[in-house]
Amino acid sequence: MTIERRKTKTAKVGPLRLGSGRPVVIQSMTKVFTTDIDACLEQVRRLAAAGCALVRIAVPTRKDTQAFARIAEQAPVPLIADIHFSPERAVEAIEAGAAKIRLNPGNIRDRKDILRIIDCAAAHNIAIRIGVNEASIRDLSGRDVPPARRVTLMRKEMAGYIRLFEKAGFDNLVLSAKSADTRRTIAVNRALAEAFDYPIHIGLTHAGLPEDAAIPSAVAVGTLLAEGIGDTVRVSAAGDPVEEVRIAQAVLKPLGLYASEEPELIVCPTCGRCQIDVVALARRVRELLQTIRRPIRVAVMGCVVNGPGEAADADIAVCAAKGKGFLYREGRKIAVVPEAQLIDALRNEINRLINPSGQ
Numbered sequence: 001m002t003i004e005r006r007k008t009k010t011a012k013v014g015p016l017r018l019g020s021g022r023p024v025v026i027q028s029m030t031k032v033f034t035t036d037i038d039a040c041l042e043q044v045r046r047l048a049a050a051g052c053a054l055v056r057i058a059v060p061t062r063k064d065t066q067a068f069a070r071i072a073e074q075a076p077v078p079l080i081a082d083i084h085f086s087p088e089r090a091v092e093a094i095e096a097g098a099a100k101i102r103l104n105p106g107n108i109r110d111r112k113d114i115l116r117i118i119d120c121a122a123a124h125n126i127a128i129r130i131g132v133n134e135a136s137i138r139d140l141s142g143r144d145v146p147p148a149r150r151v152t153l154m155r156k157e158m159a160g161y162i163r164l165f166e167k168a169g170f171d172n173l174v175l176s177a178k179s180a181d182t183r184r185t186i187a188v189n190r191a192l193a194e195a196f197d198y199p200i201h202i203g204l205t206h207a208g209l210p211e212d213a214a215i216p217s218a219v220a221v222g223t224l225l226a227e228g229i230g231d232t233v234r235v236s237a238a239g240d241p242v243e244e245v246r247i248a249q250a251v252l253k254p255l256g257l258y259a260s261e262e263p264e265l266i267v268c269p270t271c272g273r274c275q276i277d278v279v280a281l282a283r284r285v286r287e288l289l290q291t292i293r294r295p296i297r298v299a300v301m302g303c304v305v306n307g308p309g310e311a312a313d314a315d316i317a318v319c320a321a322k323g324k325g326f327l328y329r330e331g332r333k334i335a336v337v338p339e340a341q342l343i344d345a346l347r348n349e350i351n352r353l354i355n356p357s358g359q
């Protein structure tokens with residue numbers, strides 16, 4: 001079953017195209033000082049190698065936009081400049097080679113400055129992500145807004161910004177409305193998807209340490225993606241940004257939204273029928289698969305009662321019995337192997353699968 005992605009306008013971000021059902025793009029953000037050009041570039045390169053297609057970089061000062069220019073010259077992926085409060089930084093970052101800027105128009109005081117940024121982005125043919133944050137939502141009197149009204153106000157605020165951009169003739173837009181609350185993240189993005197036809201960037205903001213961020217992010221982002229909502233994704237987690245990319249990939253994969261060359265390992269959860277140390281065997285199989293770059297599916301199952309049925313979708317499966325294992329290829333039993341020889345037998349069968357000519 002394929003997820004039907006939402007039809008949207010297309011945003012052009014350097015060589016990337018976002019929206020209109022194109023593959024979901026994973027992005028992240030550097031977490032070192034931008035002025036430390038080598039360290040920043042190193043993070044950008046590690047992120048790109050991990051599968052991150054867009055990297056955002058903070059540019060709070062003029063020195064940062066100057067460093068941004070040097071980083072953009074060497075970065076292997078398009079860069080987004082993260083702008084807060086300063087129209088000067090936005091213009092500098094665009095001129096420094098940003099493929100997109102992330103802007104919360106709500107924290108640029110003067111409308112003329114927003115129009116100046118829009119003109120500059122149009123002249124350089126770059127995209128703008130309009131970011132609305134739950135934390136910055138206030139009612140007209142400047143007071144905080146109760147949670148129940150925030151989704152409505154964020155959608156309304158976004159509508160006002162979109163009108164402003166469209167009136168200025170600019171539509172190379174991506175939208176985002178971020179909250180640290182899982183349910184409001186889902187609700188506000190559903191509201192954006194219903195109201196506007198621009199690509200949407202999704203993610204929980206301030207999700208926590210990686211081990212705490214993964215599940216709430218998977219719930220919020222996974223729910224939206226399963227509904228076809230979301231064109232770029234960031235999992236916000238404290239620490240190494242590469243962890244953000246790994247979590248995002250882990251969310252996209254089970255939804256069939258991440259084209260990976262990595263093998264997939266399926267392991268039964270084990271139960272009272274288990275005939276073998278499945279966890280130990282699965283760990284050895286994982287090691288075996290680590291060097292393989294082919295999207296094959298290998299299953300390790302603990303018994304021959306339910307194992308074969310559960311492993312039928314795998315390219316190769318082993319179903320354990322007492323002191324031995326039954327080897328399956330594409331659901332068909334091909335061998336019975338003593339337990340001590342299972343890893344070798346699996347290795348041989350995997351090699352035969354990925355290299356059928358034996359060359």
Ligand code: SF4
Nearest residue numbers: 268270271274302303
């Ligand atoms: S494959 Fe067998 S051992 Fe594993 S969970 Fe299923 S029934 Fe239990």
